[in-house]
Amino acid sequence: MTIKKFMFVNRKAPYGTVYALESLEVVLIAAAFEQDVSLAFLDDGVYQLKKGHSTKGIEMKAFEKTYGALDDYDVSKLYVDEESLAARGLTVDDLCVPVETMSRAALGKLIEDQDVVLSF
């Protein structure tokens, strides 16, 4: 099967809208198709990776664990926009999985390299 570079660009907070959850569902399918999958987190999307999702009060299923399980699907390329992190007072120590941080310009170059970009 053809292997293409799929990048999932996540820009929205994990709860409040369904985008983050439904993005993860496509990530897992793309991984099952053995594609070259990577994820980028920018803007409020960086909150998706913040440790300690606590969703009991809003009666939603927490899916923080799914990010931790991505490695089992051979999805280990997680890129985080450092400006988005800094703007929200976060550092990589606040995140639930290992990531590579980079400048917005570097992230832009990486996006340019992809075959398929899916933005959620």
Next chain:
Amino acid sequence: MKFSILINEGPYTHQASDTAYQFAKAVLAKGHEIFRIFFYNDGVNNATRLTTPPQDDRNIVNRWSKLAEEHKLDMVVCVAAAQRRGIVDEGEAKRNGKDATNLAAGFRISGLGQLVEAGIQSDRLVTFGD
């Protein structure tokens, strides 16, 4: 060139579906091929035949059905997103014990693998969403 289109927003609230429709028409008018149109997130709401907009407004759902019929387009609705939002065909109605169906003509319900396949098979996968 071979295109696929991903639509992530529902009709009427958001312009994504309108713009995707205009884009699809332009792609076909230029002689390109559309491999697949995939409806995800609230985009699955583009596939309910029960839509009844005012008479002087565009009928987004019928418009898609007509375009699909004219150009033999493959329009796929994500099954998991459809189940969440109550978009049902006969198979889904039977499987989930529902007493009605509402999938419009020209659409079919299938899995996310169809979206990934569209990404693999097409020269461009163009997303319309927020």
